[in-house]
Amino acid sequence: RDADEHPLVVENLRKTFGGITAVDDASFSVAEGSLTGLIGPNGAGKSTTFNCITGVHTPSAGRVTFRGDDITGMAPHTIAQQGLVRTFQIARELPEMTVLENMMLAPKRQVGERLTNAVVPGLRGRVVEQEEELLERAWQQLEFFEIDHLAQEYAGTLSGGQRKLLEMARALMTDPEMVLLDEPLAGVNPTLEEKLLDRIHKLRDRGNTFLFVEHDMDVIMNNCEHVIVMHQGSVLAEGTPEQVTNDERVVEAYLGG
Numbered sequence: 001r002d003a004d005e006h007p008l009v010v011e012n013l014r015k016t017f018g019g020i021t022a023v024d025d026a027s028f029s030v031a032e033g034s035l036t037g038l039i040g041p042n043g044a045g046k047s048t049t050f051n052c053i054t055g056v057h058t059p060s061a062g063r064v065t066f067r068g069d070d071i072t073g074m075a076p077h078t079i080a081q082q083g084l085v086r087t088f089q090i091a092r093e094l095p096e097m098t099v100l101e102n103m104m105l106a107p108k109r110q111v112g113e114r115l116t117n118a119v120v121p122g123l124r125g126r127v128v129e130q131e132e133e134l135l136e137r138a139w140q141q142l143e144f145f146e147i148d149h150l151a152q153e154y155a156g157t158l159s160g161g162q163r164k165l166l167e168m169a170r171a172l173m174t175d176p177e178m179v180l181l182d183e184p185l186a187g188v189n190p191t192l193e194e195k196l197l198d199r200i201h202k203l204r205d206r207g208n209t210f211l212f213v214e215h216d217m218d219v220i221m222n223n224c225e226h227v228i229v230m231h232q233g234s235v236l237a238e239g240t241p242e243q244v245t246n247d248e249r250v251v252e253a254y255l256g257g
């Protein structure tokens with residue numbers, strides 16, 4: 001498929017853990033600028049698929065390409081540098097650091113690498129410059145998600161929902177083209193849920209592409225134009241929300257567990 005129209009292409013992806021096959025020959029692609037849903041019963045392999053795409057796990061087999069480049073097995077920060085990031089189902093903030101410090105932590109490594117490659121004269125000036133740039137970007141993100149008033153609080157004091165906002169704000173620090181969201185709404189109250197969905201749509205309107213794991217079918221129906229259904233590690237069906245919810249195999253997969 002055309003890499004311009006489908007920035008993310010997953011082909012025959014497989015991941016085994018000892019005797020468990022978590023992802024079993026999964027193939028799919030995600031359209032440019034889309035908000036694509038990835039659904040499936042618990043244990044279907046959604047998070048493992050995200051882990052394989054973003055370099056957290058090395059796939060046992062298969063290929064992942066992003067914008068036509070083979071990124072299979074690359075390190076997460078290398079993949080992030082190419083413009084593909086994800087959020088975690090369980091937010092990964094450091095509780096004993098402030099919200100702002102957490103924001104600054106995310107992209108440090110990438111900036112560090114860019115600096116290593118830079119010419120040495122003027123290095124100090126560039127470090128300061130990039131720190132300032134990062135700081136400005138952190139504030140912009142915190143304002144965008146309306147958690148800037150929490151910047152100096154320890155992340156450990158945030159509510160579950162506020163943590164989800166921070167997780168998302170952090171993922172956006174590197175200005176990615178595509179974001180994989182692993183249950184960003186889990187444990188979030190309706191007000192914050194509304195806010196998160198609104199921000200996702202705003203970002204999408206600005207050109208970002210999203211692959212979105214969510215178990216609430218109403219949320220999928222109301223927000224995604226395309227849905228991929230996983231079951232037992234494989235892609236069972238895909239199509240519009242309407243198509244997949246009327247698909248007998250999908251209904252059976254959910255009811256049959």
Ligand code: ADP
Nearest residue numbers: 017020021022041042043044045046047048049
């Ligand atoms: P989902 O996100 O769709 O609920 P997961 O990808 O988390 O599913 O899990 C798919 C399967 O792989 C499950 O059976 C799970 O127990 C197993 N699994 C996931 N991660 C690991 C791991 N690190 N080690 C062993 N088994 C795992």
Ligand code: MG
Nearest residue numbers: 046047048089
């Ligand atoms: Mg999961």
